Amino acid sequence: MVNEDLNIDDQTINEELSIDDLQLHVEEALRAADKEQLDAHLEELHGYDRFRIFDNLDEQERLGFYQLVEPKVISEIFENAESDVVERYLEEMNVQEAAEILSYMATDDAVDVLNHMSAGDITNYLSQMDDEKAQAIKDLLFYEEDSAGSIMAGGAITVLETDNVKEAMKKLVDNAPDAETINVIYVLNEDKVLTGVVSLREMILARRNQMIHDIMTERVIKVTVDTDQEDVVRTMRDYDLTVLPVVDDHNYLQGIITVDDAMDILEEEAQDDYYKLAGISEGEKVRSDDDYYIIPSLKKRLPWLVSMIFLSTVVSFIVSLFDPVLQAVTILAPFVTLVNNMTGVPGIQAAAVAMMRVSSGEFEDDNELLKKFIFKQVLIIVAIGVIIAVIDSLCALFISRGNILIMLIVGVSVFLSSSFNSLVGVGSVVLLHKLNLDPAVASGPLMSTIGDVCGVTVYFTTALIILGAVGIM
Amino acid sequence: MVNEDLNIDDQTINEELSIDDLQLHVEEALRAADKEQLDAHLEELHGYDRFRIFDNLDEQERLGFYQLVEPKVISEIFENAESDVVERYLEEMNVQEAAEILSYMATDDAVDVLNHMSAGDITNYLSQMDDEKAQAIKDLLFYEEDSAGSIMAGGAITVLETDNVKEAMKKLVDNAPDAETINVIYVLNEDKVLTGVVSLREMILARRNQMIHDIMTERVIKVTVDTDQEDVVRTMRDYDLTVLPVVDDHNYLQGIITVDDAMDILEEEAQDDYYKLAGISEGEKVRSDDDYYIIPSLKKRLPWLVSMIFLSTVVSFIVSLFDPVLQAVTILAPFVTLVNNMTGVPGIQAAAVAMMRVSSGEFEDDNELLKKFIFKQVLIIVAIGVIIAVIDSLCALFISRGNILIMLIVGVSVFLSSSFNSLVGVGSVVLLHKLNLDPAVASGPLMSTIGDVCGVTVYFTTALIILGAVGIM
Known part of the structure; x- marks a missing residue:
């Protein structure tokens, strides 16, 4: 070749x-x-x-x-x-x-x-x-x-309010070789405080003797050094910025964050959320050389699996408590999975929706919107509960060859446990967010195993009550 | 206020x-x-x-x-x-x-x-x-x-190879007010074919009488109008570009894609993957006004739930086939969940890792790397299978109050079904990718329900064989 x-x-x-x-x-x-x-x-x-x-x-x-x-x-x-x-x-x-x-x-x-x-x-x-x-x-x-401080770079071009465009342009040309970006020029007052911003485009289009103060935009979109990187990315995306200035508490320019770094962060955070939903503690690096080592991968996957084993053990223990019921009515056993799946998955769906909405930052300072969102989720959860309970109970009727009691037990328990688990999903994401903890841990395998615990408990309790009511137990 | x-x-x-x-x-x-x-x-x-x-x-x-x-x-x-x-x-x-x-x-x-x-x-x-x-x-x-064509914008600034910097600068100033970006200037030859690229920074630093041809970069990173938007975003991210030119098959410049659009796409695609993993067919829009309507949300969540009900029904049906076994040995029932969870979740983990690696595009034209990745995954899957089988069987021993047979049945079936399901996870993602289908559908609830089918079948079959061998069944 x-x-x-x-x-x-x-x-x-x-x-x-x-x-x-x-x-x-x-x-x-x-x-x-x-x-x-x-x-x-x-x-x-x-x-x-x-x-x-x-x-x-x-x-x-x-x-x-x-x-x-x-x-x-x-x-x-x-x-x-x-x-x-x-x-x-x-x-x-x-x-x-x-x-x-x-x-x-x-x-x-x-x-x-x-x-x-x-x-x-x-x-x-x-x-x-x-x-x-x-x-x-x-x-x-x-x-x-x-934090914004840890990801920012130096190399911003700064000019003074009192410079005219010609002077500012000279500063720009002098600093262009080492500057991180030349598209955006930051304006400082005599105390070196950040007071404005001018784009290179505006400078090029302005007259050479115009004062920078007269062409600059005073409302500078900026973050402070301790702003979380997620908020940095959100700000840059919302305002379509290619550069974001970082200031300290006294409004002194400390550095800038460029959009290529923001894209890397956006991707990294998205991958982290994805992996957490799948039950992997931290993203397995997208790197060819790591393909020789398996220990790091095991370290990322096993913690979730091991904690799930213990949660599943609780489920098995609960089922074993119902052993007398199962011995009397073995037909109950096949429907444990039917109920559990319809408890875990709606919970994961609800938690995932809450997770994405919360991490979009829209509820940050808008409690009205959050209330509206939660209210809507409750409606959806109830509607989904009714629909899957009906379908699931019909399937149970079919498998049990026409056992109306089984149909009733499955239907009631699917409705109760799916609704309960979904509410737990939405609630825990919102709560973790309000407590400034990472809401992503509430989703995925954890929701699904908590769903199992909830599913078997509700199922066998419902069974006991209904079978008791008709005099079978 | x-x-x-x-x-x-x-x-x-x-x-x-x-x-x-x-x-x-x-x-x-x-x-x-x-x-x-x-x-x-x-x-x-x-x-x-x-x-x-x-x-x-x-x-x-x-x-x-x-x-x-x-x-x-x-x-x-x-x-x-x-x-x-x-x-x-x-x-x-x-x-x-x-x-x-x-x-x-x-x-x-x-x-x-x-x-x-x-x-x-x-x-x-x-x-x-x-x-x-x-x-x-x-x-x-x-x-x-x-496609790149559907997301590109017009408004690129173009100059000719034969322009000098002064002429090019004049064209830039004339077009700056309407240009989508002025940071990057595209260079055309006399046939209007895209042959190079110059940054505004390079223009500012060059001498005014230099020919554009002599300062331009000839290797232009570009995409064609029918390039998929995921590849567009990947290209911009890998090359740290703020603007990407879009050409037709004859290398005529058709438009440009700016980094703010790329960020929106990156976020959208990441959300789509996340929602699919959670079992939601299409991202529920991050929009406050939608909070009044619940039907669109139901439409996105129910399809997965309903298909899962039917898959779960298969699971219940399989369990019901083993009713005679269960009647004879009711102690088997509590451990169905223990085995199923340890089948579904490792499968989701394996599929999710494969999914992120495949969508990073690194295997696009590197089959060697793909083989190495699959080989590593098999090692991990087997290692995980052994570890969770040991822990799970000890938990089973505990719950069954020292029943060695149950310990053996749970251990063997967890190892077999978790390995099998994980291989299916990795395999189906790679296969779907090779077939140019969306690999994201192979993850999440689907993997978990296929895991259930596989889990109960392997579990009861193993139970029958082991119980048969010791003469209990």
């Missing part, structure tokens, strides 16, 4: 060259230890493609790569990788090389990587960096995990 | 004025039918806040709002709302007013709104617009739902 005519030096790179071809070219240049070729191959590639190619190298090739490629270029490549992957690669180098690469990385990315390391390693790396960078990293490491 | 001193006219808007205060001011201006005041209140607000305030008005107030506020301003407000909400508000106006507002909206947003309407209504609205806008909308309406 290698294109033999390819000659990088005279600018004839075929734009449609596939990643696989480029991979081969890079590996060839590495074998030949040809730095010039390697740099030429890397140059036209987007950082993410460079990383993909790098990531496919074997250890021997990677060691050659570290020798041949400038630390600055390696740092650019690493900015396209997940932080735990970068950490693993840094471990392959000596501390000095690794520290140099880290110090070239954007501060927020470097902090992400360091957060995977032990305190000792962090100190070790920081001591190898120049003081300014080390201090910038320390400042960010200080913020609580998942 | 109203600040009596507030006087909009002399520019003393307090930046920290809360949304609630502004809401009251807007409502006041509406009651007084004071257009000037109303415009002044709206002016300093971000579009999303304007929408929040508008959305809180009652119908009477909204009708006044339509009278007082310019259609162009209303269109800006509507661009911050979900398309089905906009559709509902447009219905409150006459066709001409609504069409005017639609024609002021960004083409992609207008198409989103029209997609909620009947063909007749669409024709009606389009006939009221000027020909150019109507044609632009028709062009987009033509693309398949969820």
Whole structure:
């Protein structure tokens, strides 16, 4: 598949060259230890493609790569990788090389990587960096995990209210090479307090002698350093922002959060919710290299399974208490599953809906809306309870070959236990949210096993009452 | 809470004025039918806040709002709302007013709104617009739902390879007011084919007489009009893009997709996956107004519940077949739940992990990676099977007050059925993906009910074999 005519030096790179071809070219240049070729191959590639190619190298090739490629270029490549992957690669180098690469990385990315390391390693790396960078990293490491402070980056372009557009434009051009973004320029007053925001578009369209104060927007959408990252993402999404400024309590600009970080967080949080619903304590990393290790996966799945075993044991224990009933009326046994499934799943559905609504943030400061939502959920729960009770009891009638009592027992218990469990689902999500705990733990396997406990108890109790009423027990 | 001193006219808007205060001011201006005041209140607000305030008005107030506020301003407000909400508000106006507002909206947003309407209504609205806008909308309406074509917008800034930076900058300034974004400028050759891309930052840093061809990046990350929206989002996220160009098969630029649209899609797709895992056919809309209606919610939850009832009926039927066994050995009954839970949940976990990995797109053209992933999953499944079988059988020993046979039956059947069901989970997700079907349907309640079928069958069969071997049955 290698294109033999390819000659990088005279600018004839075929734009449609596939990643696989480029991979081969890079590996060839590495074998030949040809730095010039390697740099030429890397140059036209987007950082993410460079990383993909790098990531496919074997250890021997990677060691050659570290020798041949400038630390600055390696740092650019690493900015396209997940932080735990970068950490693993840094471990392959000596501390000095690794520290140099880290110090070239954007501060927020470097902090992400360091957060995977032990305190000792962090100190070790920081001591190898120049003081300014080390201090910038320390400042960010200080913020609580998942707060705006821990994910923000430096490199915002700031101008003064009293600048005119020409002066501001000069500041922008001077700072553009190192700036995280140039689309949005923040405006400070003489006390360095954030008072406004101007888009580059507005600057370009304004007259050169206009005062920044006159063209800026005063109502700046912003967050503080301790805002939770979920709220950061929600703010950026609602206001369609590509950059969000982060301020301290005194309205001093501390950093900015860019939309690419927000997208990563959005995806991460969505995956976390998904995994929790499936009963996995923390997302199994989407990473090829992890496919060699099974222990981390076991650690994520077993806690839920083991806690469920104990909850299921309670269910079995409850059923065993009803052994005399079962001995007398063995026909009851087949319908335990029918009732349990129709208890657990409506509960999960109700909890999942509440979970998504709560995490959308719409109830944050609107108790009226929350009340309306809960009221609607109660209506739905009752309606669903009636419908599935009718269908389920007809199925029970069929399986039991026309046993009206079984039909009655199944119908009544499905209605009662599905309604009760669904209310528990909605209620616990709302309650956990109000208590500032993670509502996601209330969903999934937990709801389904609590549903089982509730299902068997309601089922056998209903059976006892109805069979007692007709004189069978 | 109203600040009596507030006087909009002399520019003393307090930046920290809360949304609630502004809401009251807007409502006041509406009651007084004071257009000037109303415009002044709206002016300093971000579009999303304007929408929040508008959305809180009652119908009477909204009708006044339509009278007082310019259609162009209303269109800006509507661009911050979900398309089905906009559709509902447009219905409150006459066709001409609504069409005017639609024609002021960004083409992609207008198409989103029209997609909620009947063909007749669409024709009606389009006939009221000027020909150019109507044609632009028709062009987009033509693309398949969820394709890049249907979500792209026009308004990209394009320059020619042969322009110099000064000429290109002039084109940018001329087009900036209507452009969707000015951060990225696309480069066309003389045949109008997309050949490169330049960032505004690169333009600002380049010398004014440099040729665009010499500063542009030739490897343009792009998608075609029929690329699926999930791949669009993945591409933007992987490459950290804020804008992605959409081309046709001949590499002509058709439109661009901006990161705020990508974030909305990412959230929507994540919610869809979440709801499917919980057994809800389609996301219940995160919308306050829907809280008055329960039928749409029932329609989304009942299909899963009803199909599960029928699957559970199969389970009950299987259990009823074993009635003679149960009559002979009633002690078997309590452990059905213990086995079933430990069959369903590991299956859901395995399916969920496969689901997230598959939807991350990493196996798209890498069968080696997929094989490695499946191999690892098999190891995990077996390991989990052994561990939960041991714990579960000890619990069974405890509940059955030391019945070694029950311990053996529960242990063996938990291992067999959990492994089998987990393999089905991973296998069906991978298979559905390979067949280009939505793998999300294989997870959640379906896996859990298939787990029940598998659990009871394996459990009673194992019981029969073991009890037969020791001569009890």
